[in-house]
Amino acid sequence: MVTFEGVTKRYGDAANPFVALDGVDMTVGRGAITGIIGRSGAGKSTLIRLVNGLEKASDGRVVVDGTEVGQLNETGLRGLRREVGMIFQHFNLLSSRTAFDNIALPLEIAGFDPAAIKAKVVPLLDLVGLGDKSASYPSELSGGQKQRVGIARALATSPKLLLSDEATSALDPETTQSILALLKQINAELGLTVLLITHEMEVVKTIASHVAVIDKGRIVEQGPTFDIFTAPRHETTRILLSSTVGTNLPEWLRTGLKAAPSAGDRILVRLTFFGATAFQPLTAQLVTEIGGNVNILAGAIEEIAGEPFGTLVVAYPATPDVLARADRFYAATGLSTEVLGYVA
Structure with a gap:
């Protein structure tokens, strides 16, 4: 037009x-x-x-x-x-x-x-x-x-x-x-x-x-x-x-983020759900895959141009074995992820 x-x-x-x-x-x-x-x-x-x-x-x-x-x-x-x-x-x-x-x-x-x-x-x-x-x-x-x-x-x-x-x-x-x-x-x-x-x-x-x-x-x-x-x-x-779409971390959590892990730290990962992953119980499957030591810190579900879109911020131990299992799970499911940083 x-x-x-x-x-x-x-x-x-x-x-x-x-x-x-x-x-x-x-x-x-x-x-x-x-x-x-x-x-x-x-x-x-x-x-x-x-x-x-x-x-x-x-x-x-x-x-x-x-x-x-x-x-x-x-x-x-x-x-x-x-x-x-x-x-x-x-x-x-x-x-x-x-x-x-x-x-x-x-x-x-x-x-x-x-x-x-x-x-x-x-x-x-x-x-x-x-x-x-x-x-x-x-x-x-x-x-x-x-x-x-x-x-x-x-x-x-x-x-x-x-x-x-x-x-x-x-x-x-x-x-x-x-x-x-x-x-x-x-x-x-x-x-x-x-x-x-x-x-x-x-x-x-x-x-x-x-x-x-x-x-x-x-x-x-x-x-x-x-x-x-x-x-x-x-x-x-x-x-x-930045303030409209997705999940914003609380100030206290954002200021405590580190770019690299130390011994005993936890990794913060933003999971994004849309398309084929929007309606699958992937969070429960993630817990099953890497163990029950997973914290859900923030989340949001919304609609953009009529399509579902959700984000979830989770934290789990930043140990090599847990990270490897999580990466295999993300690759297998096609779940979109973003590493936000590490916290003590």
Whole structure:
């Protein structure tokens, strides 16, 4: 649905340029929910604003459904924006208009008659769960309800692509989950491609099928969400995900870790369960294989892009015979492991 080809965006003049995007190559699959994550100032918002022509690339091409955005004139951009809906962090509703009238606004601008507008807006209100809030003003709505109005407004012109600019950042966790569920529903029922930017890793983990990581204006890693979240390759990705995915050791345990063992020490190993190992009783088998002197120190079970993923930190004697038996067990079962260090 969207292709970025060598996209660079510079601000300022030639003597003092600021490079917001630097040679971005990326694709957004049709019908997918793709997330873009990165630190503040990494270039996320600039990237998404290139898609609907709110910004123009300095170099490279942005192609939306076969149309090169940078080649469009104002008339062409208006046509593009009817096919690319956008929802915002702070809703951007008009306070003087009801929920119905906010949703109707893009249809009014496009020249639809009142009967056609009503026929379009009423089902959208029902779709976003606000059928009883048609006459309510933004001041009478909760944050989640305002965002639902924003989503319905973005869908009013029947777009092919929905852009989400930190759409859940201003919402509480419970409301965030309801909005994410709505976006998943819209994606499934309407076949709508969704491109979202966020600094909330939980958002991407919950709904995105694919993810791209941006750092200092460059895409440093991209692929299926499960693959990126469970086996990040780039240091920026690992830092972003460090508190979101997997098991974090308690501070008292982390500070006591040693890189090399001494006599009588125990080894700490993180076991990772996914795919074929997700539902097997491997922990019990490990105890049977190496003996009962195994401590379970931390663990977590979660879902990433709809797939199960679990981690467990265990400790056992760092003696040659125990280590050898454990290594044979890991090799035989295909269990993914990581040595975290040694403790007294």
